[in-house]
Amino acid sequence: MTGGWRKPVLRHIFSVQPRLWRYGINTGQAAIVGVGATPYYFRGESAPQTIYELIGKAALAAAADAGLCITDVDGLAFYANGFEPGLLTEMLGIPEINFAATVAAQGGGSAGILDLAAMAIETGRAKAVLCIGACQQSTRRYGLTFANLVATPNGIWSRTAGLTGGPGQTFALVARRYMHKFGVRREAFAEVVMASRAYTANRPGALRRKPLSLDEYMASPMLADPLCRLDFCLETDGALAFIVTSAERARDLAQRPVYIAASAHGGSGDWGRSFFWLNMPDAMFTSAGAEHTARRLYQQAGIGPADIDVALLYDHFSPLVILQLEDYGFCRRGEGGDFVQSGAIRHNGAIPVNPHGGHLSEAYVIGMTHIREAVEQLRGTAINQIPNAQFALVTGGPAPIPVSGAILQN
């Protein structure tokens, strides 16, 4: 590691308002109190369990973790088209539901479930919200859902240009433009993948654990030049669930509360449909479309990037980790490549990123594993624990708006 990157230098990037009270301006009244997860499986290996069985197992585990009964749940929060509230309540015997909502996004909305849950708790709509995310790619292979979506009058040009394989191909267009504009090299993308692999070496539940060398990365076949197979996330099955309740109630439950200091879903109109549009203004084209969310989160929490101890960044494609580091102000625009190559995202770096291995090396459950890791870091129980972590940033995927993020605090 060459060092030279120190967090306090970055303070000026966002104008940070003074913190109004301990948990930010208007949030922190809600807390994550329970986490549940199934094992993670390679695509297809979760059979013969159905996706609802996986969800049920995660939900029951989350309730048990919190020291609650599943019958205490009276709210549901989803994203990525959600799941059937009626079927879930029938299946789990939940006596009543007072809130059920879905973030109007795919992977972009993962952290947004915390925004919905916090709103339900803060307004008194619900007392305990179960947040659910799951995927089982034997029934729906996410990388191949693109073809249908581009067969519309607005999207057909992607299809006729040969972009039929998924967002990885369109993010390759972003990556190449970014490389051209700022002189970034593939070694920077490699570092994101190698760092994620270094973090999974000691994680029994992770699906890719073998350390990765730069030579091995460079030998990986190109799927959408300049992106190789290793720049793409894993295709896996699994379910995770979180229980969010009031901060007051959280203090009497089984686990150390993890407060939602800030949460947001939305985005700049200039980001629009993102990889379906590809007509974002030039400056935004080489971003992750997250600057708007970053500003809102820092403002709500009353902190800036220098205060974040660990970042859980949605890593469907490795270059998007670098672009999010820029959007969230951990380094300056165009310097993300040098930043990661300095060792900044490693365990002892300026801002450790995805110590769980992320989508690239642990498992892909559409952003949910990132929330789990944020909670474990702030409880102090993470496998790759960042010492004294107080604030964790967790993001939803760079994708059509709404995109999302949250800042969690212990």
Next chain:
Amino acid sequence: MNIEIATAPDVRDVDVPKDAWTQPFWDAAERGELLLPRCVNCGHFRWPPGPFCPRCRSQTVAWTAPGAGQIYSFTILREKKDDGSVQVIVPALIAFPGADGVRLIASIAATPIDHINIGASVELSWSPAKNASIPIFRVT
């Protein structure tokens, strides 16, 4: 080593869906003309073609020739064919200095891949789909 040549994807079976706002694009394409929708009120080019100008919200457009295009970005895909050969497909974004803000998503064809660079000037040709002519580009 053989130089790889980019070729256009086979779109002969593609049924292009059209609506009232994209129809004029395809009508012009049928005549071999590339036209883009420009707001009559404020002059802003919008993409994709749609019912409102995102800058001034007026509806009427003038279908306008954007002039020569340049490569804004591209990716390289290699597709294995049934006969074992590999087709090199280069989806690209084509920007038009004469139509600020519009990037057309189209493939680069008939060009050695080492000639394909960001900023390269391109010229237009057409590839047949089931019910439309698809714009493709060649590096000049």
